[in-house]
Amino acid sequence: xxxxxVHRPATRxxxxxxxxxxxLAPQPESPTAxxxxxxxxxxxxxxxxxxxxSHWVEHMLFQGSPRYGKGEIxxxxxxxxxxxxxxxxxxxxxxxxxxxxxxxxxxxxxxxDRMTRALITDTEVARERTVIHSERExxxxxxxxxxxxxxYQLAFREHPYRWDALGRRRDxxxxxxxxxxxxxxxxxxxxxxxxxxxxxxxxxxTAAEVRRRFGPLPPTGDDVRVRESExxxxxxxxxxxxxxxxxxxxxVGFRAPALGEDATPATMFLDTVLGGETRLxxxxxxxxxxxxxxxxxxxxxxxxxxxxxxATSEWPPRVYPGLFTVQAQAxxxxxxxxxxSALLRLLDRLARDGPTAQEMAESRTKMRRATxxxxxxxxxxxxxxxxxxxxKSPRLEDxxxxxxxxxxxxxxxxxAAQLFAADQRTVVRYRPTGEGNGS
Amino acid sequence: MVxxxxxxxxxxxxxxxxxxxxxxxxxxxxxxSVTATYVGxxxxxxxxxxxxxxxxxxxxxxxSAAGPYNRVELARRxxxxxxxxxxxxxxxxxxxxxxxPADAWEELLRLLSLAVLxxxxxxxxxxxxxxxxxxxxxxxxxxxxxxxxxxxxxSIFPSGHPYRTTGTGSPRSLRRLGRARLARFHAEHFxxxxxxxxxxxxxxxxxxxxxxxxRFSSFPRAKGPELRLPRPRAIEPVRHTIALAGRSQVDVRLxxxxxxxxxxxxxxxxLANEILGGRPLLSRLFQRVRERGGLAYHASSELEAMRLGGxxxxxAGTGADRWKKVVxxxxxxxxxxxxxxxxxxxxxxxxxxxxxxxxxxxxxxSEAHELAVDAAYHGLPEDHWVRWPSVLRQVRPAEVRDAxxxxxxxxxxxxxxxxxxxxxxxxxxxxx
Numbered sequence: 001x002x003x004x005x006v007h008r009p010a011t012r013x014x015x016x017x018x019x020x021x022x023x024l025a026p027q028p029e030s031p032t033a034x035x036x037x038x039x040x041x042x043x044x045x046x047x048x049x050x051x052x053x054s055h056w057v058e059h060m061l062f063q064g065s066p067r068y069g070k071g072e073i074x075x076x077x078x079x080x081x082x083x084x085x086x087x088x089x090x091x092x093x094x095x096x097x098x099x100x101x102x103x104x105x106x107x108x109x110x111x112x113d114r115m116t117r118a119l120i121t122d123t124e125v126a127r128e129r130t131v132i133h134s135e136r137e138x139x140x141x142x143x144x145x146x147x148x149x150x151x152y153q154l155a156f157r158e159h160p161y162r163w164d165a166l167g168r169r170r171d172x173x174x175x176x177x178x179x180x181x182x183x184x185x186x187x188x189x190x191x192x193x194x195x196x197x198x199x200x201x202x203x204x205x206t207a208a209e210v211r212r213r214f215g216p217l218p219p220t221g222d223d224v225r226v227r228e229s230e231x232x233x234x235x236x237x238x239x240x241x242x243x244x245x246x247x248x249x250x251x252v253g254f255r256a257p258a259l260g261e262d263a264t265p266a267t268m269f270l271d272t273v274l275g276g277e278t279r280l281x282x283x284x285x286x287x288x289x290x291x292x293x294x295x296x297x298x299x300x301x302x303x304x305x306x307x308x309x310x311a312t313s314e315w316p317p318r319v320y321p322g323l324f325t326v327q328a329q330a331x332x333x334x335x336x337x338x339x340x341s342a343l344l345r346l347l348d349r350l351a352r353d354g355p356t357a358q359e360m361a362e363s364r365t366k367m368r369r370a371t372x373x374x375x376x377x378x379x380x381x382x383x384x385x386x387x388x389x390x391x392k393s394p395r396l397e398d399x400x401x402x403x404x405x406x407x408x409x410x411x412x413x414x415x416a417a418q419l420f421a422a423d424q425r426t427v428v429r430y431r432p433t434g435e436g437n438g439s
Numbered sequence: 440m441v442x443x444x445x446x447x448x449x450x451x452x453x454x455x456x457x458x459x460x461x462x463x464x465x466x467x468x469x470x471x472s473v474t475a476t477y478v479g480x481x482x483x484x485x486x487x488x489x490x491x492x493x494x495x496x497x498x499x500x501x502x503s504a505a506g507p508y509n510r511v512e513l514a515r516r517x518x519x520x521x522x523x524x525x526x527x528x529x530x531x532x533x534x535x536x537x538x539x540p541a542d543a544w545e546e547l548l549r550l551l552s553l554a555v556l557x558x559x560x561x562x563x564x565x566x567x568x569x570x571x572x573x574x575x576x577x578x579x580x581x582x583x584x585x586x587x588x589x590x591x592x593x594s595i596f597p598s599g600h601p602y603r604t605t606g607t608g609s610p611r612s613l614r615r616l617g618r619a620r621l622a623r624f625h626a627e628h629f630x631x632x633x634x635x636x637x638x639x640x641x642x643x644x645x646x647x648x649x650x651x652x653x654r655f656s657s658f659p660r661a662k663g664p665e666l667r668l669p670r671p672r673a674i675e676p677v678r679h680t681i682a683l684a685g686r687s688q689v690d691v692r693l694x695x696x697x698x699x700x701x702x703x704x705x706x707x708x709x710l711a712n713e714i715l716g717g718r719p720l721l722s723r724l725f726q727r728v729r730e731r732g733g734l735a736y737h738a739s740s741e742l743e744a745m746r747l748g749g750x751x752x753x754x755a756g757t758g759a760d761r762w763k764k765v766v767x768x769x770x771x772x773x774x775x776x777x778x779x780x781x782x783x784x785x786x787x788x789x790x791x792x793x794x795x796x797x798x799x800x801x802x803x804x805s806e807a808h809e810l811a812v813d814a815a816y817h818g819l820p821e822d823h824w825v826r827w828p829s830v831l832r833q834v835r836p837a838e839v840r841d842a843x844x845x846x847x848x849x850x851x852x853x854x855x856x857x858x859x860x861x862x863x864x865x866x867x868x869x870x871x
Contacts, residue, residue, distance in 0.1 A: 081795015369521025377802030
């Protein structure tokens with residue numbers, strides 16, 4: 001029984017005969033309309049040889065269809081002042097377009113077209129290959145990316161979470177246009193999609209328009225469930241990378257539950273106590289993490305004490321069991337050993353003593369306050385409704401929120417003791433070589 | 440139809456408080472938050488010689504601990520109100536912004552006033568901020584994008600120019616900046632005179648005026664400092680290539696000095712930049728370098744028009760084997776922008792896109808707030824954003840070309856290339 005609910009715009013939800021799920025959130029006063037299509041397709045649906053396919057297909061869906069020539073999707077939206085983009089994660093891919101409300105028909109036309117009719121031509125795939133390479137190269141310039149990629153590769157041996165959504169370099173070099181077309185034909189389609197529309201529109205008229213545009217699409221999209229499961233971890237794993245950079249940096253990952261499992265509220269609480277906030281319940285004005293959190297455990301224990309210049313935790317919500325990570329960047333002159341032992345001591349203390357009553361109260365307040373502004377604006381509304389809908393339904397947010405307000409300090413402590421067990425951790429350290437900084 | 444008094448595109452200048460300009464902006468319809476910003480003449484252009492880094496440290500420290508609250512207690516107060524306190528430092532000014540639920544607006548404004556007027560500069564906070572800025576200095580040297588940006592500014596502005604640096608200072612200058620010097624910088628630069636307070640939220644102008652009088656009337660009466668720019672001078676068309684081994688991507692920057700925001704040619708120069716690389720997905724740089732050339736993930740340009748002057752930058756991130764193709768493309772597009780007027784069709788497309796995006800800025804209080812801060816900081820009329828579409832629609836193609844000549848490269852341009860310029864040279868993991 002859910003007692004505490006998040007205050008969010010009223011929604012109208014329905015499914016079409018072809019399997020497409022639709023969520024409408026009319027906000028009559030909004031000057032904009034935001035259209036989101038979330039596909040339950042991400043890098044978990046890939047395999048070695050085609051890692052990065054989901055992300056590459058995402059790029060190709062902007063490159064045209066029989067109805068929209070190359071560049072015409074961008075032009076159609078941007079000429080009216082709209083914005084559009086997409087992002088690919090491990091578990092899903094999302095496309096969004098926000099336009100002045102009177103132009104809602106533009107994104108509806110684009111999305112209904114490219115859901116099944118995107119052209120993925122050999123020529124465009126060849127040209128996009130270097131663009132994808134370049135995107136990966138830009139990420140590789142950051143030690144943080146290299147460490148995270150290594151961390152997941154080390155922590156997972158079977159499950160597809162072991163590669164990044166950008167894909168492996170080798171696969172980007174060799175994947176063919178036909179492989180991308182096959183991937184798109186197999187997974188993209190009405191059965192794996194959720195359409196979310198938020199903002200200034202009439203619900204009844206828009207529902208009819210959605211049926212008219214998306215109703216005739218064939219019921220496509222293979223089962224996306226992942227069969228591989230990751231065997232239990234039996235002992236610590238670690239690696240050390242070396243390369244250009246500023247100061248020593250490390251990430252520690254712990255095997256963590258999937259979003260929606262019973263342990264979800266306690267894990268989110270741990271994230272908030274350690275790092276100051278948890279994804280989906282952040283007080284920042286953006287969608288991701290906000291600024292520094294000086295009252296958090298990691299900040300007080302590592303940054304205030306002069307050991308680190310940055311320290312935070314993260315539990316990215318995932319469909320399958322993933323990782324809870326803790327990361328820290330050393331202050332100049334602090335060694336990796338000192339940084340790591342201080343960080344692990346801090347985690348041990350939390351696992352032994354649990355959070356204080358003050359930390360519990362403050363975390364609850366933060367989460368409660370964060371939900372007040374979570375639905376400001378059509379774009380944010382579309383994002384948030386889509387996120388929970390693609391995982392389950394908008395009500396999933398209420399279930400988690402309710403759990404967050406009920407969880408006890410003891411449960412959080414028990415969770416920490418289980419999560420931060422030494423034999424469940426993976427450590428990747430980055431040692432800056434101090435060379436190659438030019439002149 | 441939104442009544443004028445509730446139109447977030449129209450802000451209102453309220454009566455100044457001892458020189459502090461106060462602005463009220465109605466929130467966008469349906470918005471649930473409040474945003475307030477103090478802007479002071481506290482940018483790094485004011486850093487004294489040998490004390491570089493002072494402005495950045497001070498803007499960080501005012502958001503750390505203030506009035507009766509140490510760093511942890513201030514964070515807790517903000518958390519309780521559901522708010523965040525952030526800062527932004529630039530060459531000419533520093534901005535301190537508070538954002539949070541509308542029902543907590545009085546408490547949030549109180550916390551903002553404490554930060555602006557009564558920062559504590561606790562010794563342990565000063566040490567921490569200094570450590571963080573040292574790491575940022577290292578990052579500017581080590582990361583190709585930041586390094587290219589830093590070297591470009593050094594190449595296009597002479598020694599002593601306020602725009603020449605990124606304000607991070609050096610390890611030596613930071614060592615000199617003790618508590619007393621930072622407190623002095625704060626007293627001289629977080630002033631009423633020359634300062635600006637902008638509040639966006641549902642409280643209404645009367646309540647905001649009263650709250651501002653209560654919270655922000657204790658500034659010292661001293662006049663805020665003024666920044667002066669050296670006379671503009673032509674720059675050498677140099678190209679710096681900085682080899683940073685072990686990275687994957689090469690970052691390219693091409694840029695030069697440009698116009699101030701108050702220049703009458705600014706609207707045309709704004710459109711020129713949108714055509715060159717400012718407008719996402721449609722710009723010439725994006726189309727040529729990424730969409731047709733397939734050479735880079737990003738290619739764009741930016742026109743940084745400030746109160747006294749400005750600069751422009753064209754940027755791309757590309758591979759070690761591709762940057763030699765990308766640099767001539769950036770140079771060529773710059774040349775074409777300066778030589779020929781855009782076609783009416785191209786100008787119309789870009790212009791209508793810029794006009795159409797204004798409603799998108801009204802999705803949230805914080806986005807609408809940025810419009811008001813920008814216009815009020817530059818002393819623009821209260822209905823500036825209402826009139827902006829017609830201002831843009833009056834610009835003719837030849838005016839775009841003329842403005843491009845004045846704003847993009849009139850004094851020359853420099854190019855900086857930073858990254859694995861000698862080849863891919865990827866760092867290999869060791870150990871494991």
